[in-house]
Amino acid sequence: MADVRDIPDATVSRLPVYRRSLVQIISTGESTISSADLADLAGVNAAKVRKDLSYLGTYGVRGVGYDAELLLAQIDGVLGLGTEAPVVIVGMGNLGQALAHYGGFQSKGFPIVALVDSSMDKVGQVIDGIVVSHLDDLEHTVREREISVGIIATPGGAAQEVSNALVAAGVRSILTFAPTILQVPDSVPVRKVDLATELQILGYYRHREVTETTDSTDRTA
Amino acid sequence: MADVRDIPDATVSRLPVYRRSLVQIISTGESTISSADLADLAGVNAAKVRKDLSYLGTYGVRGVGYDAELLLAQIDGVLGLGTEAPVVIVGMGNLGQALAHYGGFQSKGFPIVALVDSSMDKVGQVIDGIVVSHLDDLEHTVREREISVGIIATPGGAAQEVSNALVAAGVRSILTFAPTILQVPDSVPVRKVDLATELQILGYYRHREVTETTDSTDRTA
DNA sequence: ATGCCTTTGTGCATGCGTTCACAAGAGGTA
């Protein structure tokens, strides 16, 4: 029913979670799964699962549930996981090197095919079997390897410049770890992961708890 | 006006962004900043900035703007950044090691004071000046060092067990990189960062673009 | 002191996301 272009953002961000749950279910030999069970695995409400899945077109069978394999294939189709999306990581500091070694990308259809840094100390080094190339060669590298995803793991100060270079080189989407607001064309989706921010957000809820405890103590006093 | 306990989640998650913008502004020597300028730096709408800041109590001056230093102190207070929050990282694989080396935490008030792994290969190693201790000693370590934040950097299969151990040891909040739905008491806030999921979400928007292009091509054909 | 200009704080309307609740549909059983 709904077109693949019309899926709400909130739903899209849950599809990978459903996907992982499905992989898990399939590995146990189950061939169908109900929205209630899928909801449990994904940690969400069952009605939300059904509504989310309804955006993919209808693949559930009333009284039975969803065909796990079929649903997985459907999600993969929507997420574009049918074809591999080669990745370049820019910035070979601690974070960049860790990402390069991290196996979680390759196995999920996002092979890391290039590593880039702007420092001559790093260029030429071999990390995880890949020779680090220079930022100046970015465009050539991206075009040659048909890279579609750029990961920015540089300090904040360099992020916008790197982002510009990635976009100019033809990268189709960007994942950034830099604590910076990136200006990019609307056609290039960006996701931002900011580790310090996450800790600070936790700080609020942790701190709030302390405040409440202190308050109740004050109240009894 | 509003109590520190009543700040909406969406606002809380933006406070670190405002904070960073303020630090930047202050470093340039400016002492006041308008909501419009802050909005530009933070990449959001000016009205949203004002509404967000109104939850902290009123610190703006009409016709002038906000006192940058005062606002920064106010945000720090809400986020509980006045005191340091010691951190333990569990899981010394690639990601855990990178996080241990990553300087972004220490400088932001989240010193990493302990590293933990369950493998004897890792226990006893010194990473970034810290001796890796065993998961079995977690409770002791957490209590002794008064650790309030736990970072889970283990494979998904171990995450729930580690989470239980962290909670039992008295950790107050958790940041997890494991692609797993964690069951924790409501009193322990959890933030989840899932790198593969981020790439998959990007995949949707990237893929969608392709679909649209293909469609328009088809239409002209 | 007065008036103008700037910027805040917020009421209100709109839109998105979530959740409930139930009708409709599919399959199994007698």
Added chain:
DNA sequence: TACCTCTTGTGAACGCATGCACAAAGGCAT
């Protein structure tokens, strides 16, 4: 075939978040 059970798909209500638009308020110049 007819009924019963199970589960989906979705209409509708609710709540949160966003953003506009404007009145209130502070400061500065004259």
